[in-house]
Amino acid sequence: xxxxxxxxxxxxxxxxxxxxxxxxxxxxxxxxxxxxxxxxxxxxxxxxxxxxxxxxxxxxxxxxxxxxxxxxxxxxxxxxxxxxxxxxxxxxxxxxxxxxxxxxxxxxxxxxxxxxxxxxxxxxxxxxxxxxxxxxxxxxxxxxxxxxxxxxxxxxxxxxxxxxxxxxxxxxxxxxxxxxxxxxxxxxxxxxxxxxxxxxxxxxxxxxxxxxxxxxxxxxxxxxxxxxxxxxxxxxxxxxxxxxxxxxxxxxxxxxxxxxxxxxxxxxxxxxxxxxxxxxxxxxxxxxxxxxxxxxxxxxxxxxxxxxxxxxxxxxxxxxxxxxxxxxxxxxxxxxxxxxxxxxxxxxxxxxxxxxxxxxxxxxxxxxxxxxxxxxxxxxxxxxxxxxxxxxxxxxxxxxxxxxxxxxxxxxxxxxxxxxxxxxxxxxxxxxxxxxxxxxxxxxxxxxxxxxxxxxxxxxxxxxxxxxxxxxxxxxxxxxxxxxxxxxxxxxxxxxxxxxxxxxxxxxxxxxxxxxxxxxxxxxxxxxxxxxxxxxxxxxx
Amino acid sequence: xxxxxxxxxxxxxxxxxxxxxxxxxxxxxxxxxxxxxxxxxxxxxxxxxxxxxxxxxxxxxxxxxxxxxxxxxxxxxxxxxxxxxxxxxxxxxxxxxxxxxxxxxxxxxxxxxxxxxxxxxxxxxxxxxxxxxxxxxxxxxxxxxxxxxxxxxxxxxxxxxxxxxxxxxxxxxxxxxxxxxxxxxxxxxxxx
Ligand SMILES: Cc1cc2nc3c(=O)[nH]c(=O)nc-3n(C[C@H](O)[C@H](O)[C@H](O)COP(=O)(O)OP(=O)(O)OC[C@H]3O[C@@H](n4cnc5c(N)ncnc54)[C@H](O)[C@@H]3O)c2cc1C
Ligand code: SF4
Numbered sequence: 001x002x003x004x005x006x007x008x009x010x011x012x013x014x015x016x017x018x019x020x021x022x023x024x025x026x027x028x029x030x031x032x033x034x035x036x037x038x039x040x041x042x043x044x045x046x047x048x049x050x051x052x053x054x055x056x057x058x059x060x061x062x063x064x065x066x067x068x069x070x071x072x073x074x075x076x077x078x079x080x081x082x083x084x085x086x087x088x089x090x091x092x093x094x095x096x097x098x099x100x101x102x103x104x105x106x107x108x109x110x111x112x113x114x115x116x117x118x119x120x121x122x123x124x125x126x127x128x129x130x131x132x133x134x135x136x137x138x139x140x141x142x143x144x145x146x147x148x149x150x151x152x153x154x155x156x157x158x159x160x161x162x163x164x165x166x167x168x169x170x171x172x173x174x175x176x177x178x179x180x181x182x183x184x185x186x187x188x189x190x191x192x193x194x195x196x197x198x199x200x201x202x203x204x205x206x207x208x209x210x211x212x213x214x215x216x217x218x219x220x221x222x223x224x225x226x227x228x229x230x231x232x233x234x235x236x237x238x239x240x241x242x243x244x245x246x247x248x249x250x251x252x253x254x255x256x257x258x259x260x261x262x263x264x265x266x267x268x269x270x271x272x273x274x275x276x277x278x279x280x281x282x283x284x285x286x287x288x289x290x291x292x293x294x295x296x297x298x299x300x301x302x303x304x305x306x307x308x309x310x311x312x313x314x315x316x317x318x319x320x321x322x323x324x325x326x327x328x329x330x331x332x333x334x335x336x337x338x339x340x341x342x343x344x345x346x347x348x349x350x351x352x353x354x355x356x357x358x359x360x361x362x363x364x365x366x367x368x369x370x371x372x373x374x375x376x377x378x379x380x381x382x383x384x385x386x387x388x389x390x391x392x393x394x395x396x397x398x399x400x401x402x403x404x405x406x407x408x409x410x411x412x413x414x415x416x417x418x419x420x421x422x423x424x425x426x427x428x429x430x431x432x433x434x435x436x437x438x439x440x441x442x443x444x445x446x447x448x449x450x451x452x453x454x455x456x457x458x459x460x461x462x463x464x465x466x467x468x469x470x471x472x473x474x475x476x477x478x479x480x481x482x483x484x485x486x487x488x489x490x491x492x493x494x495x496x497x498x499x500x501x502x503x504x505x506x507x508x509x510x511x512x513x514x515x516x517x518x519x520x521x522x523x524x525x526x527x528x529x530x531x532x533x534x535x536x537x538x539x540x541x
Numbered sequence: 542x543x544x545x546x547x548x549x550x551x552x553x554x555x556x557x558x559x560x561x562x563x564x565x566x567x568x569x570x571x572x573x574x575x576x577x578x579x580x581x582x583x584x585x586x587x588x589x590x591x592x593x594x595x596x597x598x599x600x601x602x603x604x605x606x607x608x609x610x611x612x613x614x615x616x617x618x619x620x621x622x623x624x625x626x627x628x629x630x631x632x633x634x635x636x637x638x639x640x641x642x643x644x645x646x647x648x649x650x651x652x653x654x655x656x657x658x659x660x661x662x663x664x665x666x667x668x669x670x671x672x673x674x675x676x677x678x679x680x681x682x683x684x685x686x687x688x689x690x691x692x693x694x695x696x697x698x699x700x701x702x703x704x705x706x707x708x709x710x711x712x713x714x715x716x717x718x719x720x721x722x723x724x725x726x727x728x729x730x731x732x733x
Contacts (some may be wrong), residue, residue: 046704046708047707047729048708049708367706377679377695379698385615386611470609
């Protein structure tokens, strides 16, 4: 039975940074990751069928589903919803890397809703002061390599000429606009063995063959492994957390999927849970008594609110759309602020942000969308005609909205009593419905998105997703708070009642913020890691 | 796919396909009214009243796909792309188990419906008659047991587009006919 100073479960945005920091402080760290390790050479590949259409990044619905239902009366159906990624590096491997900072107001959702008289929610203010997390932003941006920050070290990525049009539109409509920061290198970092971005035809949803995108694999994990103090076991599925006494964990049960599924116990002085908001909640619930002290594990689930507006930009009138950088890189209304009159008519204090990007260039995806857009089914010669025209005569632009979604009693994760995974373990069941306030936010984002695309010269603008959820931006299920009665973890990251079990993934963040929040997950993970190091130092004689 | 969406429309994008049976639909919950399937290797995917193997139904599946993305005055279709090879490979993938049994059920129904109506198998019909039958499936004017007609067509449409525009390594998009049709871009790796 092997023993380590620290076990980190999950190698994504919440886990890898902790592993690196604790190793740097001299601890022996074991990272347990259920997914496989992929190489740079494998990330050269752009096989849409394999990577994007056959569950390469996430476990198969046939063997490891989640289930999902809209409310308690509905039957929960198998789905891949709720998986972010299952690969060494987690969701950061194929993310887009839009890396925006949260705003102080994002962390005050509880009191803001109270002020507005909004009811029927379980939102709270964050028990960790915003500044305690925000002070790690510059470190993360530097260590991962975020380009395009105003006044930042890295030059921005090359931009498509449509960025100028977006600027003009924003000015006309009176909307704040800024460059979207991206966790993508614009200059090589030889020390980290990372090259600069090569502006490929398709980027997000695939691994980066240049190591330009700041995944965990090429940043914190690479540095950690290089130090010799981080050991990584891939295809190592943790099935249970084990207790040493009433207030301590002793280690974990791990199934070595690369070794015929052999199970073993691994022990450690400290265990850090970072499986993503849904799987970490599931693992706590699977581990039995003592791992759900206040009964709040899995509750208060949020998915970032999502809206998607599209328009067509024909080359006949805008020849520039066909060439240039793949990135437009403009975000509007970052921070979610609303004008005073909008606040009044909408009955909202803030909404969310919008960003502009070209439709993903995956060809099957594009063609498929043309076949079913608008609810019909186009086929035969008519479909071919449409495909040819759309691929050669112009381009579709997306205006995506991200907004706060409000935690409430109808949004949670628990164990499905009826469905088990291939290992015989109950799967995570998602029960998810939007809070009524979400609709107001979504409507405003969609309306504004339409106005932006139309003003930019887009044709046939339409709302593709009026209200949805970004399933890979998830949290709340192990939220931090001062007391077990309405939270799962302490501000220090410890599961209430336990002295050596920390949680550091997106699950600890109590609300969804007005922008994608992975930068905040990493910053918070570094904050917790610093606390663990301090604690260990204090304990040493 | 948005910047944040890893899924294809047909891989569980329920909103986009009206919740029909998608490329990853779960075998535990086949279409309402479907007979239970026992298959592992494809031998026993029958529709309840006839044991039809993939070989038996392949000509019908191919014929439907060749109407969904036809060869015409605009250029080549899935026929030139190698739909036959593509479907055989794609449906042999264990991850496509549920899709396979659904397409088999659908193909049997389509073949029989043609025989009943025209006295000929589907593959023997002229293009207009084939299209008329597909139109009725799309519009839901027929009520077959064991599969949802629109879902059947959409799944074959998805597979046809994969055969037309996917990486040639999977057996379709022969000589990159599909990529040439949409402007001559090579989408597989190493262009960055
Ligand atoms: C296509 C895509 C695009 C994205 N784009 C952006 C973006 O532009 N901006 C942004 O801010 N965010 C983006 N994200 C979201 C981002 O990836 C997540 O917010 C982030 O990865 C979450 O970090 P996490 O640590 O909570 O979980 P993850 O990064 O998912 O890490 C969890 C890890 O734990 C492992 N694991 C789970 N259970 C177990 C177990 N029992 N035993 C062992 N290991 C286990 C998983 O395999 C996984 O590797 C994107 C995600 C995707 C998929
Ligand atoms: S476009 Fe740049 S960041 Fe994206 S995969 Fe290519 S090299 Fe990596």
